[in-house]
């Protein structure tokens with residue numbers, strides 16, 4: 001539902017979502033399959049198919065983490081609400097920030113490819129941002145990450161998306 005509030009000096013728009021669908025707004029048809037897009041530049045069917053195609057090209061080495069990342073990709077409703085596995089080789093200029101705690105170390109780094117945040121109007125697809133400064137957190141004993149810890153990570157991820 002598109003809700004419009006009229007005030008004396010300005011007009012404010014608020015979007016409310018019903019069953020994951022934003023009514024009264026259209027995002028155009030997908031260049032590839034011709035279906036209506038579900039979000040700005042986002043054809044859920046085509047994006048999910050592309051994610052599935054790419055599943056064979058990456059693994060974190062931990063099946064539980066892989067399943068979690070895949071779950072976020074298969075349920076993504078836009079270009080910023082999913083996770084992706086990034087191989088360590090894709091980072092450069094990695095420096096220890098001397099921050100962290102008893103259970104982790106935080107590094108700064110440059111993610112060479114960057115996230116898929118740029119909408120290429122001509123190609124009608126998302127392209128990567130290019131080099132971007134990021135923080136990497138190294139968890140001690142992360143090779144033996146418990147299911148309980150992963151559940152907390154999942155909870156935090158989905159909670160953050162709802163804010």
Ligand SMILES: [Zn+2]
Nearest residue numbers: 030033043046
């Ligand atoms: Zn499509």
